[in-house]
Amino acid sequence: MKSNRIIISFLGAGLAGLTGWAEVTIPITTPNTALVLKAADNGRVYQQYLGKRLANDDEYAKTRCGAEAYITHGMEDYFEPALHINHADGNQSTLLKYAGHNSETQADGSTLTTVRLSDEVYGDNVNLFYVTYPDVDIVKSWTEITNGEKKPVEMEKYASSMLHFNAPAYYLTQFNGDWADEVNATELPLSFGKKVIDTKLGARPNMFVSPFFQLSLGEPAGEDSGDVLVGTLGWTGNFRFTFEVDNDGRLRVISGINPYGSQRVMAKGETFTTPEFIFTLSDKGRGQASRQFHDWARKYQVHKGDESRMTLLNNWEATYFDFDEDKLIGLIGEAKELGVDMFLLDDGWFGNKYPRHSDTQGLGDWEETANKLPNGIGALTEAARKQGVKFGLWIEPEMVNPKSELYEQHKDWVITLPNRDEYYYRHQLVLDLSNPKVQDYVFGVVDGLMTKYPDIAFFKWDCNSPITNIYSNYEKEQSHLYVDYVRGLYNVLDRVKAKYPDLPIMMCSGGGGRSDYEGLRYFTEFWCSDNTDPVERLFIQWGYSQIFPSKVQCAHVTTWNKSASVKFRTDVAMMGKLGFDLKLDDLTPDEIRYCQNAIKEYNRLKPVILEGDQYRLVSPYSGNHTSTMYVGKDGRQAVVFAFDIFPRFKENLADVKLKGLDPKVVYTVREINRGDGSSRDAGSYTGDYLMKVGLPVFTLGKLTSRIYELNAL
Numbered sequence: 001m002k003s004n005r006i007i008i009s010f011l012g013a014g015l016a017g018l019t020g021w022a023e024v025t026i027p028i029t030t031p032n033t034a035l036v037l038k039a040a041d042n043g044r045v046y047q048q049y050l051g052k053r054l055a056n057d058d059e060y061a062k063t064r065c066g067a068e069a070y071i072t073h074g075m076e077d078y079f080e081p082a083l084h085i086n087h088a089d090g091n092q093s094t095l096l097k098y099a100g101h102n103s104e105t106q107a108d109g110s111t112l113t114t115v116r117l118s119d120e121v122y123g124d125n126v127n128l129f130y131v132t133y134p135d136v137d138i139v140k141s142w143t144e145i146t147n148g149e150k151k152p153v154e155m156e157k158y159a160s161s162m163l164h165f166n167a168p169a170y171y172l173t174q175f176n177g178d179w180a181d182e183v184n185a186t187e188l189p190l191s192f193g194k195k196v197i198d199t200k201l202g203a204r205p206n207m208f209v210s211p212f213f214q215l216s217l218g219e220p221a222g223e224d225s226g227d228v229l230v231g232t233l234g235w236t237g238n239f240r241f242t243f244e245v246d247n248d249g250r251l252r253v254i255s256g257i258n259p260y261g262s263q264r265v266m267a268k269g270e271t272f273t274t275p276e277f278i279f280t281l282s283d284k285g286r287g288q289a290s291r292q293f294h295d296w297a298r299k300y301q302v303h304k305g306d307e308s309r310m311t312l313l314n315n316w317e318a319t320y321f322d323f324d325e326d327k328l329i330g331l332i333g334e335a336k337e338l339g340v341d342m343f344l345l346d347d348g349w350f351g352n353k354y355p356r357h358s359d360t361q362g363l364g365d366w367e368e369t370a371n372k373l374p375n376g377i378g379a380l381t382e383a384a385r386k387q388g389v390k391f392g393l394w395i396e397p398e399m400v401n402p403k404s405e406l407y408e409q410h411k412d413w414v415i416t417l418p419n420r421d422e423y424y425y426r427h428q429l430v431l432d433l434s435n436p437k438v439q440d441y442v443f444g445v446v447d448g449l450m451t452k453y454p455d456i457a458f459f460k461w462d463c464n465s466p467i468t469n470i471y472s473n474y475e476k477e478q479s480h481l482y483v484d485y486v487r488g489l490y491n492v493l494d495r496v497k498a499k500y501p502d503l504p505i506m507m508c509s510g511g512g513g514r515s516d517y518e519g520l521r522y523f524t525e526f527w528c529s530d531n532t533d534p535v536e537r538l539f540i541q542w543g544y545s546q547i548f549p550s551k552v553q554c555a556h557v558t559t560w561n562k563s564a565s566v567k568f569r570t571d572v573a574m575m576g577k578l579g580f581d582l583k584l585d586d587l588t589p590d591e592i593r594y595c596q597n598a599i600k601e602y603n604r605l606k607p608v609i610l611e612g613d614q615y616r617l618v619s620p621y622s623g624n625h626t627s628t629m630y631v632g633k634d635g636r637q638a639v640v641f642a643f644d645i646f647p648r649f650k651e652n653l654a655d656v657k658l659k660g661l662d663p664k665v666v667y668t669v670r671e672i673n674r675g676d677g678s679s680r681d682a683g684s685y686t687g688d689y690l691m692k693v694g695l696p697v698f699t700l701g702k703l704t705s706r707i708y709e710l711n712a713l
């Protein structure tokens with residue numbers, strides 16, 4: 001099959017100059033999805049089909065062929081293009097024709113299909129890449145554009161992907177919000193014209209809207225029903241998704257780097273590679289689409305995606321900047337007492353000329369504050385070693401306070417306008433990562449700490465400012481900075497990953513300001529939000545779960561919203577990567593015992609919660625309750641989480657039908673992690689019963705919760 005395709009592609013290219021173009025079909029398939037491209041007899045490449053995979057490959061040719069696969073500016077199309085090049089002679093038109101394609105199997109078992117296009121008049125080349133997997137319905141796609149002209153060209157638009165749809169109606173779900181209010185699901189119908197989701201925040205790109213969306217076709221998809229495409233851009237920088245419905249009711253979706261302020265000059269022979277647009281199609285609603293993403297992420301994308309995750313105690317909300325060595329050693333002891341794997345020291349440990357006693361100064365000076373930590377980080381890693389817990393450390397190496405020695409020495413490393421007043425976001429500025437010297441410096445922050453303190457077992461890598469007042473002392477083309485910043489960041493992270501391949505790192509950005517799948521090739525997890533109120537977290541975790549598996553979502557128990565019990569707060573955090581951000585003084589002895597027991601239960605159930613299939617049963621958006629369950633991959637164990645938020649008086653409580661179980665298997669159901677630490681037998685039922693009838697998991701209690709463990713008999 002593979003060699004046939006290569007022969008066809010050779011023929012296609014070979015015949016072009018002689019007798020016109022032979023038609024070529026290019027199937028890009030996952031187990032259940034097909035994206036079929038066609039090189040037509042005019043040489044142009046069209047999207048023939050995108051949808052459920054057909055049983056008979058020959059029938060794709062019968063489908064109504066769609067629009068050109070990667071539409072260029074300046075030709076006959078009336079709507080938004082994927083590519084816009086201003087050629088050296090001032091002409092703005094590009095016409096791409098088929099120049100061959102091939103498919104190859106990659107080391108991880110995936111298939112890489114390359115479709116080569118070129119402009120015969122200007123000599124520019126465009127390669128469209130698609131990666132598909134043998135066992136998961138995900139397509140990864142990106143584009144490579146090469147300037148084949150004799151002089152530089154300028155690109156106005158350079159999308160990663162363009163997809164076409166023809167459905168009776170379209171509904172878009174975006175995930176927007178703000179600091180401490182991330183990923184609120186908002187659904188809207190699309191009608192004629194454009195809807196754009198984009199961001200211009202640079203370093204902290206996802207602060208207002210996340211780089212992923214759900215597109216329902218025909219009617220709004222439910223959890224288990226409806227056709228839905230879920231897409232995301234792997235790019236820790238400005239992104240843009242454009243949804244445009246044309247005069248015929250057809251929809252195009254263009255995904256890529258936001259070209260805002262980012263015209264790209266390409267020298268002769270230069271190639272620009274876009275980030276990856278990753279998508280999945282589900283004909284069984286959003287739940288299935290999420291599980292497809294979760295499986296793919298754990299197996300193919302996330303750094304150490306197939307490994308478990310550490311529980312931790314973080315001191316941020318316990319102490320903020322107010323700590324010294326004794327206090328920290330006390331907290332390290334508390335980490336041990338709680339039973340977590342690691343103690344994580346947050347912001348406030350560095351700076352001497354400008355000690356970091358608040359967020360107003362010290363950022364950039366990565367040396368321990370002598371009067372807080374007279375014996376350095378070494379005393380803390382040693383204390384952790386003695387207690388048998390790991391030690392993790394907070395850094396924010398891309399940023400600088402103007403009140404710092406780094407700023408005094410390297411003002412030219414800062415992104416700021418040379419001829420205007422400086423503007424500070426959280427009293428800080430962003431370093432210019434387009435500059436290789438700055439990249440060396442940022443790498444050196446991690447490398448220096450790891451060299452001096454090899455026992456550091458984890459970093460929390462923060463990024464608290466967007467890029468504003470954008471100007472680089474290094475760049476020749478100012479319009480390259482947004483993109484080159486991100487590339488500079490990836491250069492640094494590549495070096496960190498190469499030298500410290502086993503080092504887990506949390507991606508953090510003033511809460512969830514960074515949460516994308518390219519970042520997760522380097523980071524093992526991300527901080528979802530600075531908002532740790534458990535009620536808010538139920539919504540935030542629901543939002544992120546649409547695309548990210550539980551093991552990458554850091555969820556901490558804190559003292560936010562003390563009207564919720566410690567049990568409620570812990571139960572919420574147990575649905576993600578569990579951590580604590582408090583001191584034991586904040587808890588009663590009974591509450592401490594509760595947490596200790598919960599950590600043991602979590603460790604026991606990690607294979608189900610972190611590696612299993614997630615089923616969202618009842619949405620917090622739908623009312624006063626919410627429930628989510630996880631089913632182990634072998635179907636023999638499951639965990640159900642149920643939360644009552646603010647039920648109404650005498651509200652009717654329906655049983656909740658479970659999902660993903662084996663109907664023939666009998667499961668014992670136990671309520672575990674009860675307030676007093678005990679567990680309770682809740683009966684035995686077949687999977688059939690549990691999925692058709694369900695369980696009475698909700699109550700009329702306010703801010704109450706329950707966890708049920710199911711085991712196959």
Ligand code: GLA
Nearest residue numbers: 316346347508509510511530
């Ligand atoms: C950001 C992070 C917090 C904490 C602070 C420290 O806001 O999201 O978790 O690390 O920085 O300044």
